[in-house]
Amino acid sequence: MAADTFEVRSIATVVGGRKEPTDDFWGETRSIIRLHPEYPVESLQGIEEFSHLTVVFHFHLVSRAEEHIGVRSPRNNPEWPETGTFVHRNMRRPNRLGLAFPRLLKVDGRDLHVTDLDAVDGTPVVDLAPWxxxxxxxxxxxxxxxxxxMLRDYWKTSPNP
Incomplete structure (x- = not known):
């Protein structure tokens, strides 16, 4: 039986923040989630009441050829156990979807100003909701x-302690 397929459209785009993905030092990264014009600004009404968001995004810089299905050590570190594709939380997943929980700093029309969103400038957002x-x-x-x-430096602000 073939896997089901369906279409998902982006509802917003990440603006600003990092230009390239990295493994660590995402702390205090500020960016904007900009809602696309086809969605009325009223669709965000009340979201400012929440401190954090749940954001589903597409790892758009990763090609199908970069997907990894199978077993490998996280970050290719042989000191860590080999684990399967669905144990890793990285961009080389079959649907290349990421999940993040950024802090909502303010709402300005269609712009949701956030910090600690580990997605890069231009990333398509496929869904968002308050946490x-x-x-x-x-x-x-x-x-x-x-x-x-593995993640001890993920939310640090710089490589210096």
Whole structure:
């Protein structure tokens, strides 16, 4: 049976912030999520009441040829265990979708000013919503140690301590 396919259109575009993706140092990166003109500005009414957003975006700088399906060590570090495609949270996924939870700083018409959005200038946003605490994971959260080690510099502001 073939996989289902469907069309997804972007609703907004990331403006500003970083020009190129990097593995670390995304802390305090400021950018704008600019809602496309075909969506009325009223579709954002009330969003300013929330501190954080849930943003689904497309890794548009990654080609199909760069996808990795299978097993590999995170960031190709042999000290970390080989794990499957759906254990990695990187841009080389089959649909090249990313998920982020940036802080909403202010709303200016169609522009949502955010910080800590790990998407680059020009990134298509396919969906956004306010973050509801009630949708946070329920119960105890567990994970192996390698993600904590791998991401220790992810939200730092620069390579200097």
């Amino acid at each position: 509801f605490q009630e949708f946070a994971p329920q119960g105890e959260v567990r994970q192996p140690s390698w993600p904590t080690e």
